[in-house]
Amino acid sequence: MSTTWTAVGQIAIVVLVLAVAHRPLGDYLFRTLTSPRHLAVERLGYRVMRVDPDAEQRWSTYLLSVLGFSLASVLVLFGLGRLQDRLPLDLGMAPLDPAGAWNTAVSFVTNTNWQWYSGEAAAGHLFQMAGLAVQNFVSAAVGIAVLAALARGFARHGTDSRVGNFWADLVRVTVRVLLPLAFVAALALVAGGVIQNLGAHTEITTLAGGTQSALGGPVASQEAIKELGTNGGGFFNANSAHPFENPTPWTNALEVVLLLLLPFSLPRTFGRMVGDRRQGWAILAAMSTLWVAAVGLLTWAELAGPGLVPGTAGGAMEGKEVRFGEAASALFAASTTMTSTGAVNSMHDSLTAPGGGVALVGMLLGEVSPGGVGSGLYGMVVLIVVAVFLAGLMVGRTPEYLGKKIGRQEITLVALSVLTMPAVVLVGSAIAVSVPAGLAGQLQGGPHGLSEILYAFASAGNNNGSAFAGLTAGTPFYNTLLGLAMLVGRFVPIALVLALAGLLASQRKVPEGAGTLPTHTPLFVGLLVTVTLVVVGLTFVPVLSLGPVVESLS
Amino acid sequence: MTTGSDTVALARQTWAGLRVLLVLTLVLGFAYPLAVTGVAQVAFPWQADGSLVSATGERVTSRDDAVGSLLVGQAFDGPQWFHPRPSAAGDGYDTLASAGSNLGPQNEDLLVAVEERRAAVAEEEAVDPADVPVDALTASASGLDPDISPAYARLQVARVARERGLSADEVRALVDDATVGRDLGVLGEPRVNVLRLNLALHTMGS
Numbered sequence: 066m067s068t069t070w071t072a073v074g075q076i077a078i079v080v081l082v083l084a085v086a087h088r089p090l091g092d093y094l095f096r097t098l099t100s101p102r103h104l105a106v107e108r109l110g111y112r113v114m115r116v117d118p119d120a121e122q123r124w125s126t127y128l129l130s131v132l133g134f135s136l137a138s139v140l141v142l143f144g145l146g147r148l149q150d151r152l153p154l155d156l157g158m159a160p161l162d163p164a165g166a167w168n169t170a171v172s173f174v175t176n177t178n179w180q181w182y183s184g185e186a187a188a189g190h191l192f193q194m195a196g197l198a199v200q201n202f203v204s205a206a207v208g209i210a211v212l213a214a215l216a217r218g219f220a221r222h223g224t225d226s227r228v229g230n231f232w233a234d235l236v237r238v239t240v241r242v243l244l245p246l247a248f249v250a251a252l253a254l255v256a257g258g259v260i261q262n263l264g265a266h267t268e269i270t271t272l273a274g275g276t277q278s279a280l281g282g283p284v285a286s287q288e289a290i291k292e293l294g295t296n297g298g299g300f301f302n303a304n305s306a307h308p309f310e311n312p313t314p315w316t317n318a319l320e321v322v323l324l325l326l327l328p329f330s331l332p333r334t335f336g337r338m339v340g341d342r343r344q345g346w347a348i349l350a351a352m353s354t355l356w357v358a359a360v361g362l363l364t365w366a367e368l369a370g371p372g373l374v375p376g377t378a379g380g381a382m383e384g385k386e387v388r389f390g391e392a393a394s395a396l397f398a399a400s401t402t403m404t405s406t407g408a409v410n411s412m413h414d415s416l417t418a419p420g421g422g423v424a425l426v427g428m429l430l431g432e433v434s435p436g437g438v439g440s441g442l443y444g445m446v447v448l449i450v451v452a453v454f455l456a457g458l459m460v461g462r463t464p465e466y467l468g469k470k471i472g473r474q475e476i477t478l479v480a481l482s483v484l485t486m487p488a489v490v491l492v493g494s495a496i497a498v499s500v501p502a503g504l505a506g507q508l509q510g511g512p513h514g515l516s517e518i519l520y521a522f523a524s525a526g527n528n529n530g531s532a533f534a535g536l537t538a539g540t541p542f543y544n545t546l547l548g549l550a551m552l553v554g555r556f557v558p559i560a561l562v563l564a565l566a567g568l569l570a571s572q573r574k575v576p577e578g579a580g581t582l583p584t585h586t587p588l589f590v591g592l593l594v595t596v597t598l599v600v601v602g603l604t605f606v607p608v609l610s611l612g613p614v615v616e617s618l619s
Numbered sequence: 620m621t622t623g624s625d626t627v628a629l630a631r632q633t634w635a636g637l638r639v640l641l642v643l644t645l646v647l648g649f650a651y652p653l654a655v656t657g658v659a660q661v662a663f664p665w666q667a668d669g670s671l672v673s674a675t676g677e678r679v680t681s682r683d684d685a686v687g688s689l690l691v692g693q694a695f696d697g698p699q700w701f702h703p704r705p706s707a708a709g710d711g712y713d714t715l716a717s718a719g720s721n722l723g724p725q726n727e728d729l730l731v732a733v734e735e736r737r738a739a740v741a742e743e744e745a746v747d748p749a750d751v752p753v754d755a756l757t758a759s760a761s762g763l764d765p766d767i768s769p770a771y772a773r774l775q776v777a778r779v780a781r782e783r784g785l786s787a788d789e790v791r792a793l794v795d796d797a798t799v800g801r802d803l804g805v806l807g808e809p810r811v812n813v814l815r816l817n818l819a820l821h822t823m824g825s
Contacts, residue, residue: 074805114638126628133632137640185715195648202647203640232639239643244651251655252662258690261659261667264682266715271693272674272686272817273700278714279669279682280691285659286652303708303717306760308690309669314807372724378733380753384719387704387754387766390808394760411760412719421723513723535721616725 072364072392075318079396082322083329090326091333091345097241098213098234099338107236118233123226124567127214128560130231131207135174135556138200142170145196155189156265168544173197175555176204176437178291178298178407178530179547181539185301190263190282197298198287202243203235205294205327208439209242210234211559212331215443216338218566219467222574226567242327243293250289250323257319258312259285284309292323295437297407297530305397305410306386317393317410324406328352328435331442339467343585348445351593355434359427360399366420367391367398371617375417384415395420402427405437407530414508414517414533421516421533422613428523428531429601429609431486437528440555443562445593449584450479450565452596456582456589466584468574475568482561486554487604489526493550494519494608502542508535512619516612525550676818687814692765695817698743699782701767701775703813704754705736708762719760733757744774766810769798783820793819 103111103118111118122130146166149155161169165181172179178201182188188197214228221227255261264281271277284300288310291298301307311317329349336345368391370381385394394411401408402424413424427434433445450466454476457464464471471479497503497518507514520533525547532538538547583589659667665678671685672678679685687693692703694712709716722729733756740755741748752770772794780790797816800809 071801071805075807078803078805110642114635114642116635116639126632129628129632130635133629133634134636134639136629136633137636141637141640141644183716183718185717194652195644198652199640199644199648203643232635235639236643239647244647248651248655252658255655255659255663255667258666258670260669261656262669263656264668267682269682269685269687272814272821273693273695273697275694277687277691277693277712279671279685279688280714281669283652283656285667286655301717301761303719303761303763306719307717308688308692308761308763308765312670312690314802318802318806374722374724374726374729374733377730378737378753378756380757381724382753383722383724383729383757384760385757386759386761386764387768387810388764388807393807409760412721414721414723415719417724508721509723509726513725516723533721534719535723616723619725 068368068392072368075393076360076396079318079321079325083325086326087330088333090330092337094209094242094330094334095337097237098334104240107240110236111232114232116232118230118236120230121227122230124214124228124563124570127228127231128563131211131559131563132556134231134235135207138174138203139170142173142196142200143167145192146170149189149192152189152191154191154263158187158189161187164541164544165539168548171548171551172530173200173296173298174204175528175551176208176294176296176405176440177525177528177551177555178296179525179532179551180298180530181544183302184299185266185280193287193300194283198290201287201290201294201296201298202239202247205243205296205438206235206238208437209238209331210439211562212335212439212443213338215446215562215566216335218569219339219469221570222572224570226571228563228566228570243290247286247290247293250293250319251285253319254285254288254316257316259288259316260309261285280309289323291408292320292406293327295324295328295404295406297401299408305408306412311410314388314393317389317397320408321397321400324404324408325400325435327438328404328441331439335442341467341585344467347585347590348442348449350590351597352433352435352445354590354594355430355597356399356403359403359423359434360396363399363420363423364392364395366417366423367395370417371419372417381417381420384412386410398424399427401531402529403432403434403436405432405440405527405529407524409531412534413520413531414535418613418617422609422617424531425516425520425523425609425613426601428527428529429490429605430597431601432527432529433597440528444558447479447482447562448597448600449593450475451483451600452589452593453582453584455596456592462580465575465581468577469569469572470575475565478561478565478568482558483600485557486526489550489554490519490522491608493522493526493546496546497522502540506537506540506543508537512612512615516616519608519612521547522550526554528555672814672818674821676822689812689814690765692763693814695813698778701772701779701813701816701820704764704767705756705758706762706764707758712763714763717761717763719762720758744778746774750774765812765814767813769794769809769811772798772811772816779820790820793823
């Protein structure tokens with residue numbers, strides 16, 4: 066079979082699994098987020114935690130709970146990183162330096178999982194499993210919680226801006242959805258060869274008489290939630306390219322499915338929460354269009370192998386594993402950058418110039434296609450509001466979405482949310498290329514060097530976490546600045562989205578009229594995709610021209 | 620609300636967050652990974668401990684008996700061995716430094732390296748430089764790639780057979796044995812596990 070057809074075949078398998086799974090899982094998430102009943106184990110937990118899961122929170126209180134929980138998480142993770150040499154199972158690793166511990170704490174709490182350190186050389190087992198892996202779960206749950214609050218904003222009418230209870234959302238998503246799925250996925254990964262033990266790294270003698278360290282660690286349990294929660298922080302430096310994180314082509318396909326599973330299921334959940342499944346289908350269609358386009362382009366780029374080195378070597382295999390080849394690497398690269406996962410099974414710095422460009426644009430779209438768990442969908446809803454607003458301007462009617470008026474206050478919040486990420490990415494990159502400490506990080510100069518820096522800030526500002534890893538990012542300059550970029554890129558949109566949810570929840574329902582723009586039609590899906598592309602296009606074309614575009618043309 | 624009461628409210632929520640995080644850490648950070656470890660060690664003990672093999676090619680779980688993991692590439696420099704791909708992990712196949720080169724598609728240093736590798740492989744295997752496959756010229760993503768392409772394995776057959784005093788047919792049969800196709804016919808690429816192949820050679824010689 067030709068390589069092109071096998072590439073199509075593996076994409077088809079992934080699509081098929083997702084097509085079968087997204088409805089039952091979306092429905093299950095809907096029940097999880099709307100059921101009035103608590104599980105016995107949850108009730109016990111709430112008593113121990115001393116939180117009231119039934120108190121309906123105003124949006125501002127909901128936001129304070131999100132921020133308080135995240136602040137506590139950053140503090141604990143920072144502490145664990147600074148003190149990891151005093152923990153059990155530390156493997157003799159030194160404590161992280163302050164800038165590094167700050168960066169890692171923010172990185173995992175914001176669902177970015179950008180890593181400046183190399184797992185096998187810097188992180189002990191306890192720090193990974195009790196610190197980092199815990200955030201893999203809860204940062205994903207926070208994303209879904211914020212989405213649930215936004216959906217309630219649309220679904221409720223005339224309340225005093227009450228949007229649910231953060232603690233109940235957090236605990237339920239974690240206990241009922243993420244934990245059981247991760248457990249099953251982790252065991253499947255072990256069956257495929259991912260390691261799961263508490264052993265240290267010890268030296269053995271190889272067949273040819275050399276030495277090599279045999280590796281240990283609770284890897285599968287972390288790998289499963291790393292993909293499922295669109296986190297992406299690797300147990301080892303090489304991430305999902307490492308044979309102990311991703312040993313075979315079928316574990317690779319499983320990991321791609323896992324990282325797409327929740328983002329592609331949540332539109333169903335949203336549609337049901339707002340009482341109109343067609344709206345979920347429309348969002349799913351827009352997300353899928355962009356994802357399929359990215360997978361197609363990236364696969365084409367890597368199989369064609371344009372550029373100096375791929376041309377000379379006879380293929381784009383630098384930074385790729387033989388068991389995956391170009392096609393499975395491209396599928397993973399497109400999926401990880403379009404979902405804010407940021408795990409990699411190939412080194413993105415060595416992608417072909419157009420391939421690396423697609424990966425970069427995938428993030429710059431704002432991680433909405435399908436985006437991170439929860440965050441992708443609330444980002445997409447923000448863009449829907451922009452699209453509805455534009456359509457309203459064109460026909461001269463007050464825009465509305467799901468029975469809610471998009472007035473001055475609503476559109477202000479949405480506009481600020483849309484502007485946050487580009488501001489973070491462009492200002493951050495501009496600072497980095499303006500100061501010696503920033504320029505020093507580039508592995509390669511010229512357009513590729515600019516791409517390395519732009520990619521880093523796009524990755525941080527969008528909470529993706531993948532890297533053009535040639536960039537030496539483990540310096541106090543990058544650790545501090547990228548940490549700030551991750552923080553702003555995550556929590557400013559969350560605050561704006563929750564404020565929007567509060568506003569919407571307090572509105573009365575606008576009855577659908579002749580002038581209402583239907584938002585479930587193919588026409589609207591087309592408009593939404595266009596808006597998504599135009600927003601990113603207008604914002605980033607100048608800097609993209611100086612990076613990947615110049616490189617593609619040279 | 621005043622700023623002061625906001626700060627108090629945030630502090631109260633942070634305290635609640637800390638309590639919630641603590642309980643969730645017990646569940647997600649201890650109970651979950653330990654439960655997975657427990658089940659994995661019973662159901663898939665060999666895989667969970669790293670897919671280790673002994674010098675006779677048997678599956679083992681003790682590192683004292685192991686010469687490596689079937690999943691992790693290792694260095695084979697001598698002419699009597701099948702060589703793995705170039706590696707950017709430390710000085711080559713260093714498991715404590717998994718990494719790719721991260722060099723871009725227009726990078727001059729990488730271009731020079733590719734050309735040097737092509738010349739070196741062509742000379743060692745006594746073949747036309749144009750016949751050297753791409754995986755022999757490029758470093759993998761992890762630096763620990765356990766596999767080479769079937770083409771690169773076949774390219775090495777003549778040299779390995781000569782060095783070991785075996786017939787080319789015998790060695791080619793070992794390569795065929797060690798060649799694995801795509802999962803489900805479409806996933807990934809066909810490949811040859813270098814350690815498995817060299818173990819077969821090693822046990823044949825002894």
